[in-house]
Amino acid sequence: MRPSLRNWLLLAPAGAWFLAMLVLPLAVVLIFSFGERGPAGGYVPAFTLEQYANLPARWTAFKNTLTLAPFGTLLALLIAYPLAYFLAIRTDPKWRTLLLILVIVPFWTSILIRSYAWIFILGGQGIPSLLALVGLENVRLINTQFAVLTGIIYGYLPLMVFPIYVSLERLDKRLLEASSDLGSPPWRTFLQVTLPLSLPGVATGCMLVFILLMGEFLIPAILGGGKVFFVGNALVDLFLQSRNWAYGSAVAVTLVAIMLITVTFYMRFVRRWSAGRDDVSLM
Amino acid sequence: MRIYAIAVYLFLYIPIGIIALFSFNAGRHASQLQGFSLQWYGRALSNTFVTDALTTSLIVAFVSATFASVFGTMAALALQGVRGKPRVLFDAMIYIAVMIPGIVIGIATLIALVTAFNWINPLMAALWPQGFEPPRLSMGYGSLIAAHTLFTMALVIIIVRARISGMDRSLSEASADLYATPFGTFRQVTLPMIFPAVLAGFLLSFTFSFDDFIIAFFVAGSETTLPIYVFSSIRRGVTPEINAIGTMVLAVSLILLIAAQAILQRGRRGSARPAA
Numbered sequence: 001m002r003p004s005l006r007n008w009l010l011l012a013p014a015g016a017w018f019l020a021m022l023v024l025p026l027a028v029v030l031i032f033s034f035g036e037r038g039p040a041g042g043y044v045p046a047f048t049l050e051q052y053a054n055l056p057a058r059w060t061a062f063k064n065t066l067t068l069a070p071f072g073t074l075l076a077l078l079i080a081y082p083l084a085y086f087l088a089i090r091t092d093p094k095w096r097t098l099l100l101i102l103v104i105v106p107f108w109t110s111i112l113i114r115s116y117a118w119i120f121i122l123g124g125q126g127i128p129s130l131l132a133l134v135g136l137e138n139v140r141l142i143n144t145q146f147a148v149l150t151g152i153i154y155g156y157l158p159l160m161v162f163p164i165y166v167s168l169e170r171l172d173k174r175l176l177e178a179s180s181d182l183g184s185p186p187w188r189t190f191l192q193v194t195l196p197l198s199l200p201g202v203a204t205g206c207m208l209v210f211i212l213l214m215g216e217f218l219i220p221a222i223l224g225g226g227k228v229f230f231v232g233n234a235l236v237d238l239f240l241q242s243r244n245w246a247y248g249s250a251v252a253v254t255l256v257a258i259m260l261i262t263v264t265f266y267m268r269f270v271r272r273w274s275a276g277r278d279d280v281s282l283m
Numbered sequence: 284m285r286i287y288a289i290a291v292y293l294f295l296y297i298p299i300g301i302i303a304l305f306s307f308n309a310g311r312h313a314s315q316l317q318g319f320s321l322q323w324y325g326r327a328l329s330n331t332f333v334t335d336a337l338t339t340s341l342i343v344a345f346v347s348a349t350f351a352s353v354f355g356t357m358a359a360l361a362l363q364g365v366r367g368k369p370r371v372l373f374d375a376m377i378y379i380a381v382m383i384p385g386i387v388i389g390i391a392t393l394i395a396l397v398t399a400f401n402w403i404n405p406l407m408a409a410l411w412p413q414g415f416e417p418p419r420l421s422m423g424y425g426s427l428i429a430a431h432t433l434f435t436m437a438l439v440i441i442i443v444r445a446r447i448s449g450m451d452r453s454l455s456e457a458s459a460d461l462y463a464t465p466f467g468t469f470r471q472v473t474l475p476m477i478f479p480a481v482l483a484g485f486l487l488s489f490t491f492s493f494d495d496f497i498i499a500f501f502v503a504g505s506e507t508t509l510p511i512y513v514f515s516s517i518r519r520g521v522t523p524e525i526n527a528i529g530t531m532v533l534a535v536s537l538i539l540l541i542a543a544q545a546i547l548q549r550g551r552r553g554s555a556r557p558a559a
Binding site: 003004006007008010011013014015017018020021022023024025026028029032043079082083086087090097099101102103105106108109110111112113114116117118119120121123154157158211212214215217218221222232235236239240245248249252255256259 | 284285287288291292294295296298299301302305353354355357358360361362364365369373376379380382383384385386387388390391392393394395396398429430432433436440465487490491494496497500501510513514517521525529532533536537540541544548
């Protein structure tokens with residue numbers, strides 16, 4: 001068999017799957033977003049921009065997503081960086097892999113169960129009841145922005161630690177020695193050597209966490225209790241409750257468009273900033 | 284620095300620990316521990332809603348992980364020899380599949396399949412011989428497996444391709460020089476070398492599918508997977524039974540993940556760095 005024919009046959013199932021389950025469905029969403037809602041829900045073919053004109057009706061969901069997603073990303077970064085630094089530079093190489101795996105493993109376990117755990121901790125019988133013991137009565141933690149942000153950090157911290165760790169671990173340790181031999185205090189070595197060299201990892205981590213947060217549904221649904229909701233929650237409502245497919249498609253297309261635009265500008269910015277440096281990718 | 288690291292590890296593991304701890308609680312209330320008991324596990328496993336959902340989740344995870352490993356590995360092997368536009372197109376689809384939010388995949392699959400079924404079902408009914416009940420396509424196992432396979436196949440391609448690119452090419456060339464057939468080379472040289480990556484890909488795919496809520500929520504139709512069952516129960520409040528189910532779900536993923544990591548580490552000992 002000719003090698004090229006063999007390659008095409010090997011690629012055929014995966015290619016067909018991508019076409020049928022990814023390309024066509026995404027095209028359907030795009031087409032439906034220009035349509036109209038049927039009398040009993042669903043979709044009626046049309047070509048109108050009406051759905052997009054109605055987007056402000058879901059403004060709160062977009063506003064929450066576009067404020068809490070970047071803020072959550074920033075908090076995750078601030079907590080993840082020192083840990084990644086500790087693992088990559090201050091840890092005995094013997095323990096490094098094990099400790100790193102311990103950070104990553106939670107990310108691959110059920111985010112549903114892990115968010116549920118926080119209902120327990122933040123709910124009435126968790127931290128608030130402990131606070132009541134020291135005299136702080138009626139503290140409300142669950143169903144607040146605080147609860148959602150806690151869930152976000154808890155859920156996505158591992159994804160932030162990993163790329164930063166990789167970029168710090170790759171860093172040539174002799175540079176740190178050189179800097180201190182030349183009389184730099186540790187903080188200056190950090191600011192002028194370590195931090196700039198780890199920025200590709202920081203950029204990758206922030207992008208990954210931000211992308212996933214933009215489409216988040218579970219954390220606000222479980223810890224926000226209908227008070228703090230994201231675009232994802234609006235989408236579930238539109239498709240599974242009110243069955244307004246045309247409007248829901250317009251919301252989904254807008255979400256993906258915002259994501260793509262943000263990521264493109266961000267990548268361009270990062271590239272210009274760290275021109276010539278190696279990029280770190282998660283894969 | 285060390286104290287900080289310990290604090291972060293506690294932050295990561297205490298919530299999981301609390302769930303596990305309270306799943307063994309003899310009492311009904313979350314507020315106090317009243318001795319050790321396995322009663323909530325017994326109760327969860329004798330609840331037919333739970334066992335049905337668990338069965339559905341296991342079947343979907345196994346079938347989609349199998350499809351993903353076989354088709355993903357085939358694609359990863361073929362992509363070595365493909366250059367130019369088709370390659371760019373395929374890479375783009377892999378990254379879109381990984382990067383598009385799960386919720387958008389769920390929505391897209393839902394409306395595309397329902398629309399397709401609305402066309403196909405009347406057509407089949409019209410073409411079916413008189414007197415026989417025509418089959419009706421609907422959302423369920425098929426749509427769950429198809430949607431999960433999409434994401435996990437992209438994952439397998441990425442993992443297996445990383446392994447192939449770290450492979451010593453001279454071995455398969457030597458095998459060809461020694462007159463092995465292409466299939467013989469594949470079976471005796473390539474497959475043993477990429478097998479750890481394929482197996483790790485299978486385990487990660489299984490874990491992803493078993494834990495997925497958001498895609499399943501849209502495409503499950505009348506079926507209920509375990510995460511869907513848990514989500515709808517959470518809305519009715521925290522119960523010890525959910526703690527027991529949650530602990531079992533976490534334990535299954537942990538075991539599979541540790542197995543996947545061990546296989547990957549052994550497979551690439553000393554060569555590349557571990558992947559997430």
